[in-house]
Amino acid sequence: MPSPPQSPPLAAYAVTSDELSPTHNKRRAGAARRGGAACTIAEECERLFCETLRTVFLGEGNVARQDSLALGMYDINNHDGHHNDSIAVSDDKKMDGSYDSGIGMPPSPPGSSLAVDYGFPQHQRGQVGQWIEVWDYVGGARFRGFVAGDGDDKAMFVFFDSEATVRDLKPGLMALIELCGLDEFECARLNVCLDRKAPAEDMRGLMKDLGWIGFEPVTLAEWAEKPPIVSDAWVLLGMEV
Template sequence: MKTIFLGEEGSASNDSNVMGADTYSSLDDDVDTHDNYFGNVKSGHAIDAWVEIWDYTGGCSFRGFVGGNGDEKTLFAFFDSSVIGRDLKHGLMALIELADEVFAVSQVVVCVDRSIPDGDRSAFLKSLRWVGFELTTLDMWSHQLDTTSDKWLLMGLEV
């Protein structure tokens, strides 16, 4: 995913170029603090926004971003082991409402951590399928066939 959204594999930094993480505080007024010291990175799809959702009802939080090109924007949300066994009804409703009303994206992709134990992950994926999510790949963004992630299992929902 980092390659697709932040640039060419191996040349994309671990820091967020989008959020200004490459700026630093300098005591010297002659130094431009917005200089890109990571060099020229061949960029991938644009990231328009970062989100962090706190679901106080369900007792969990998750992060994500809005990315893509033109009218093909997608809201990606990352669900790790901390969301397993939680009541995600209100959090998912908020996520889908944000996607539709605030970001006006065409779909929501929930990225489920593959390191979650199989039994827990299967039950969680079944719940997501019940809501309408379906397994998907990164083909739409990578423009290659069968692009998957070793770390995340992707579940997509058309908005």
């Protein structure tokens, strides 16, 4: 699994709606690229798309890559059961320290249990509104995904690759559910995409565990204008959050 982007959090601050405006994003994107702080989350997420997902969410016949700047990092710190949430901007300094040999995770910021890189497409294409990359320092897992839709139909899609079936996903799942409710995302649903190439026994166990939480099998019917509505690479499970 590739190592994470080499750009650490610089400082925590509150992001205003003005700072998240398209005009501000474009200015930030230009400055960040010149400083070397830009991270292309979109390319890594799109790499996980099968042909069905690409057709439904990115537009049929459009294979051009969609660039995305990682605007910041959302840290969830857990001290004695209490969460302290913040958003940090990436700086152009390089990260020092070693990576976890199992998943290639960056060193955890002090007191941080989870970090989320997120970006907005510079040019809207298809139904994707945001790209995300989640680092779970507790469970030792990484999740990539995207946000699509608007209002009550807005949903977060997260990919669980074959390695996810053998990791402790509980901390990451709880964090993902919490992320859906944040102002930066405001998702009504959380959909997880399970890798069909995962061992069958591991897949059955994971689906059973997710079912106990409230996840149910879903299709792409509400997103697709025409068939196919089932991915040949991913099994989709969803729940309202």
